[in-house]
Structures are given as C-alpha cells and as structure tokens.
Amino acid sequence: MAVAVKGSITVEGQEITITNPDKPLWPDMGITKRIYLEKLAVLSPYLLRYCRDRLLTVIRYPHGVDGMSFYQKNAPEPLPPFVRTAVHEKITYITLQGLPDLLWLGNLAALEFHPSLHYAGSTLPCEWMIDLDPSREVEPRIMEAASIVGQVLRSLGLLSVPKTSGATGVQIIVPVHPGVTFEELRRIGHFVGRFVTEKHPDLFTLERLKKNRGDRIYFDYLQHYGGKTLAAPYTPRARPQATVSTPLLWEEVERNVSPLDFHLLNIEERLRSIGDLIEQLPPQPVEAIITQLS
Structure with a gap:
C-alpha cells in the first residue's frame, strides 16, 4: 500500500x-x-x-x-x-x-x-498475560526477570511467549482454552508471583504502590481483569525510537535483547522470517493447575 x-x-x-x-x-x-x-x-x-x-x-x-x-x-x-x-x-x-x-x-x-x-460482550479472557513492570525507566534486569518467570511456568507444564511492551516492561503470554476465567488466572498468577518474589526478593515485588517498590520489578497479576487493557502484541509505541511491542524467542530473552531492537523500520523483516510466535503456540493446560490450587 x-x-x-x-x-x-x-x-x-x-x-x-x-x-x-x-x-x-x-x-x-x-x-x-x-x-x-x-x-x-x-x-x-x-x-x-x-x-x-x-x-x-x-x-x-x-x-x-x-x-x-x-x-x-x-x-x-x-x-x-x-x-x-x-x-x-x-x-x-x-x-x-x-x-x-x-x-x-x-x-x-x-x-x-x-x-x-x-x-466485546464476553467476560472471559482471550489469553493469560503476566505483566512485568519495572520501577526504573531503564531496567537492565528485565530479561532476567522474564526468563525466571518463563522457567517457573515451564516447571508447571506451561509454555509461554514473552513480548516486549515496546516501552520498559515485558509481558508473558500463555494461550488458554475458552472457558477459563479471569479469577482463575489471577489465582495462578498470584501463586507464581508469590513464588518468584520469595525466591528473588531483590528482583520481584507484588507491591502495588510504585512508591513502595524501590527498584524491584512489579509482578502484576492483578492487571489481568475484565475491562483492563495492555499494549497489544505488535502495537507501535509512542517512544522516540518507534519501538513495537514484539513477541520474542526465549533464546533472545537469554541473550538479553533490548526492547529498542524492535521498531517500525525493521519489524516487517522479522515477521517475514519468524512469523507470529504467539499464534504458533497452542492453548496450554492451565486447568490442571487451577484444579490443584482450588
């Protein structure tokens, strides 16, 4: 066009x-x-x-x-x-x-x-999203934090796709079958969030008030709620570098890629080479974990 x-x-x-x-x-x-x-x-x-x-x-x-x-x-x-x-x-x-x-x-x-x-018209989530929200404008540990959460999810039998927010944070997306509720996913989110904050108290926090977080990364499981929003996969962001919220390979997370690496001027080449990583992942068996936590 x-x-x-x-x-x-x-x-x-x-x-x-x-x-x-x-x-x-x-x-x-x-x-x-x-x-x-x-x-x-x-x-x-x-x-x-x-x-x-x-x-x-x-x-x-x-x-x-x-x-x-x-x-x-x-x-x-x-x-x-x-x-x-x-x-x-x-x-x-x-x-x-x-x-x-x-x-x-x-x-x-x-x-x-x-x-x-x-x-629109539904009360059920389309997918499960965990939002990792840095307290600092520049957070060199954000990919380390994402990697830890991904490993915990894998230990629970869940595959996921990390994506840059296009700003400072990272979201981790788990496709789910229709019928799972926001409340059930928040329950799992709280379980995972509590685990990573206890294991890595200097890196993660569940503290909602930003003024009380220090330099820790907020594990936001509460954002996953009806009526709430998060930056869409592939949305541009109004940042000077024209960054795009981009799904990542876990190998890229391990290499500590920068969210600045993915922007409007190079996203087309990336999509042509690897496609949509989220679409490639089938719904994950979160129901088994929900049952265990009930």
Missing part, C-alpha cells in the same frame, strides 16, 4: 481520508504519517489478530510523539460507516475489524493500540 499524497485512499472498498501525510510522527526515526500508515498496513494481519472484536483504547498524538497526547476510549464522532463499536460500562468503544479501521485510526495519529483482554 502506498500513501502518496493528501486526499483519500480506497482500501478493501472503503474510502479513507488522509490528512497531512508528511507530518513527522516519530521525527528521530524519520517516520512521517505516510510511512506510519504503510507500516500499519504491514502490521495489520498481526496487530488485528489481538485487537479484533475487543474494546479498544488508543493513544493519539496529533503532533507526533514529541507533542501532547490523549487517551481515547469513546469512539470519536463522526464515525465512518465501516467502523464498529460496542458499549461497555457506558463507554462506546471501537471494535477493530479490518485494515480500513486501522488506517482510519492511523490517520488520526493513534500511535498506540491497547485492547481489552476479552472480547
């Missing part, structure tokens, strides 16, 4: 207005809105997989990452006819369906995509 000039483009039969295609969005990386929309089109088969039919919150940066920003939960008006919505707790959320919706949001300078952890 090429976005050449100001005007409109037709995508999958839908006309989308494009404004200010030469506006810098990530100036340090030379990424204009035109380039961003082209990269969104590349990311769309992967990003949409984890946003489609979920309640979507976006973060918009009308003047690029160096300018002001705002969270948008309520769908803006007027809406194009192809954009679908769902009401949840009196908020009218966008529920992404396809590339036209994604590019329409991209033109509005939506630079980050934060979907709910469940589908």
Whole structure:
C-alpha cells in the first residue's frame, strides 16, 4: 500500500481520508504519517489478530510523539460507516475489524493500540498475560526477570511467549482454552508471583504502590481483569525510537535483547522470517493447575 499524497485512499472498498501525510510522527526515526500508515498496513494481519472484536483504547498524538497526547476510549464522532463499536460500562468503544479501521485510526495519529483482554460482550479472557513492570525507566534486569518467570511456568507444564511492551516492561503470554476465567488466572498468577518474589526478593515485588517498590520489578497479576487493557502484541509505541511491542524467542530473552531492537523500520523483516510466535503456540493446560490450587 502506498500513501502518496493528501486526499483519500480506497482500501478493501472503503474510502479513507488522509490528512497531512508528511507530518513527522516519530521525527528521530524519520517516520512521517505516510510511512506510519504503510507500516500499519504491514502490521495489520498481526496487530488485528489481538485487537479484533475487543474494546479498544488508543493513544493519539496529533503532533507526533514529541507533542501532547490523549487517551481515547469513546469512539470519536463522526464515525465512518465501516467502523464498529460496542458499549461497555457506558463507554462506546471501537471494535477493530479490518485494515480500513486501522488506517482510519492511523490517520488520526493513534500511535498506540491497547485492547481489552476479552472480547466485546464476553467476560472471559482471550489469553493469560503476566505483566512485568519495572520501577526504573531503564531496567537492565528485565530479561532476567522474564526468563525466571518463563522457567517457573515451564516447571508447571506451561509454555509461554514473552513480548516486549515496546516501552520498559515485558509481558508473558500463555494461550488458554475458552472457558477459563479471569479469577482463575489471577489465582495462578498470584501463586507464581508469590513464588518468584520469595525466591528473588531483590528482583520481584507484588507491591502495588510504585512508591513502595524501590527498584524491584512489579509482578502484576492483578492487571489481568475484565475491562483492563495492555499494549497489544505488535502495537507501535509512542517512544522516540518507534519501538513495537514484539513477541520474542526465549533464546533472545537469554541473550538479553533490548526492547529498542524492535521498531517500525525493521519489524516487517522479522515477521517475514519468524512469523507470529504467539499464534504458533497452542492453548496450554492451565486447568490442571487451577484444579490443584482450588
């Protein structure tokens, strides 16, 4: 897809207005809105997989990452006819369906995509996500922490996929069968979190208040809740380096890769070579652990 000039483009039969295609969005990386929309089109088969039919919150940066920003939960008006919505707790959320919706949001300078952890109209999680949240802006131990959690999950018979948040943290994703509840997954999360904090008290904490964490990494199992959001796999992030939330191989975690290694200008090559690591992992037998913890 090429976005050449100001005007409109037709995508999958839908006309989308494009404004200010030469506006810098990530100036340090030379990424204009035109380039961003082209990269969104590349990311769309992967990003949409984890946003489609979920309640979507976006973060918009009308003047690029160096300018002001705002969270948008309520769908803006007027809406194009192809954009679908769902009401949840009196908020009218966008529920992404396809590339036209994604590019329409991209033109509005939506630079980050934060979907709910469940589908619109459902109370059940789509997957299990553990959020490892550093207390420091630069945390050289984040991959060490992810590796420890991955090893504990493996000891429980669960395979998982780590992903960079695209910012400072790491999420660990465990695919699950439909029917498992948020409460059950939080129970396992608390069990694993308590174990790693007892084994590595200088590295992990379960303390919710940031001011009380010191320099420890917060093992956030409570974020896994109906209505909560986390940065979607493959969402861009509004960081100067145009980083992308990227699933990783465990070997990369062991090599202590940097989240800065994965950004809008190189993600296409990575996806072409290794594909979507999350999709490649089948649902894991969390039910057996839930039964043991009951």
